[in-house]
Amino acid sequence: MPEGHTVHRLAAAFERAFGGQRVRTSSPQGRFSEAAQLDQMVLLGAEAVGKHLFLPLAPTEDVDPGAPVVRHVHIHLGLYGSWTFAGEPGFADAHAIGAPRLRRGEQEEELDAAGVTDWRRLVPRPTVRLRIAGARGLADLTGPTACEILDADGRRAVLERLGPDPLRPDPVGRERRRFIEAVRRSRTTIGALLMNQKVVAGIGNIYRAELLFRARLDPLVPGKDLSTGMLAQMWEDLVALMTYGARTGRIVTTQPEHRELEARIVERSRGTRQNGDEDPDVVPREESFYVYHRQTLPCRLCGTTVRSADLAARTVFWCPRCQSRRRRRASWTRENPAAPWALASETADGKAA
Ligand SMILES: [Zn+2]
Structure with a gap:
C-alpha cells in the first residue's frame, strides 16, 4: 500500500499536471458514473492528508476551495489502487504512482502502440475507474479502495477521522x-x-x-x-x-x-x-x-x-x-x-x- 509520502507526491503531480485547468472526467469502467457530474469543471488543486487524496473541482477557476459549490473527489488507493499518467513529453514526472505494476510490460506496450505524443487517442483499459484529462495529458485511476464525490462537509468528516499527518505544516507543534x-x-x-x-x-x-x-x-x-x-x-x-x-x-x-x-x-x-x-x-x-x-x-x-x-x-x-x-x-x-x-x-x- 502506498504510504503517506506517495500520496503527497501524487497531490503535487496533480497540481502540476492539471491545477487551474478545465478537465474532462469519465469512468470507462462505469463504476464511478458520478464522474459525468464533474466533466468540464476546473481542477482547483490537490490535497493529501495521510493516505487520502482530495481533488477539488469547481465550475470556474476563481472559486474558493472552501466554497459550498466545490466538489471534492476523495480517493484512497488502498492495497491495489494506482494512477497512470500519459501525455505530452514532460507532462508528468511519474509514469505511475500507486500499487506496483504487475503487468508493466503489457501496459507499456499499450502506451507505445498509441504513441506517447498521441495520448488523446489512448484507449483506457476497461478497469479504469476514473480518467481525468487536461490540455497536455491524462491520468487513469485503477483499483482504488475509495473513489467518491464529497461536498465540504463530507471532506471535513473524513479529515475528522484522521490523526495528525507528519507531512502537513505544523508551525506551532x-x-x-x-x-x-x-x-x-x-x-x-x-x-x-x-x-x-x-x-x-x-x-x-x-x-x-x-x-x-x-x-x-x-x-x-x-x-x-x-x-x-x-x-x-x-x-x-x-x-x-x-x-x-x-x-x-x-x-x-x-x-x-x-x-x-x-x-x-x-x-x-x-x-x-x-x-x-x-x-x-x-x-x-x-x-x-x-x-x-x-x-x-x-x-x-x-x-x-x-x-x-x-x-x-x-x-x-x-x-x-x-x-x-x-x-x-x-x-x-x-x-x-x-x-x-x-x-x-x-x-x-x-x-x-
Ligand atoms: Zn540489532
Whole structure:
C-alpha cells in the first residue's frame, strides 16, 4: 500500500499536471458514473492528508476551495489502487504512482502502440475507474479502495477521522502534541498504534518498522509507558523520514555508515518494491532499511537475527537485541550525539534531529 509520502507526491503531480485547468472526467469502467457530474469543471488543486487524496473541482477557476459549490473527489488507493499518467513529453514526472505494476510490460506496450505524443487517442483499459484529462495529458485511476464525490462537509468528516499527518505544516507543534497525547493515553502497543490512522495518518508498514528500530523501541511496549520526550523525538524523526520520502519517492531510513556492512549478504528478492516512481539512482532497496523485510538476516548494528511477527494485521519486523525493553531508553540521539541522522539534517535545514 502506498504510504503517506506517495500520496503527497501524487497531490503535487496533480497540481502540476492539471491545477487551474478545465478537465474532462469519465469512468470507462462505469463504476464511478458520478464522474459525468464533474466533466468540464476546473481542477482547483490537490490535497493529501495521510493516505487520502482530495481533488477539488469547481465550475470556474476563481472559486474558493472552501466554497459550498466545490466538489471534492476523495480517493484512497488502498492495497491495489494506482494512477497512470500519459501525455505530452514532460507532462508528468511519474509514469505511475500507486500499487506496483504487475503487468508493466503489457501496459507499456499499450502506451507505445498509441504513441506517447498521441495520448488523446489512448484507449483506457476497461478497469479504469476514473480518467481525468487536461490540455497536455491524462491520468487513469485503477483499483482504488475509495473513489467518491464529497461536498465540504463530507471532506471535513473524513479529515475528522484522521490523526495528525507528519507531512502537513505544523508551525506551532499542534500536530505533534496530538500524536503524543493519542499514544500516551492508550494501553495498546506502540506497534499497533502506529498503524492506526487516527493516531498518526500516513504511516504504513515500512515506516512503522523502521521508525521503531530507529527509536530502539520494542513494538510491544504499551503507548502509555512512553515518555513525552521519546514520542516527540519519534515524531520529529518521522517528519524527516517522510519529507525525504515525499521529495525522492523513496523510503530510505539507513544511515550511510550502516549500509555497507553486509555486502557479502545477497538478500533474497521478497517483493518489496516501493511505488514505481522512485529514481533508480538513489540508495538501493537492499540498503534502505534496517529491519523491514529483513527477517532471518543479521541486524545491521548488532548482528542479531531480525525477527518478524503479526501485529495489527500486518507483519512487524524488529531486532530483539537493539529493540529490547531493557534498552528502549537508549534512544538513538544519545547513542549518536555527534552524528545527527543524515536524512534528518538533509530535510530539516541543518537542524540536528
Ligand atoms: Zn540489532
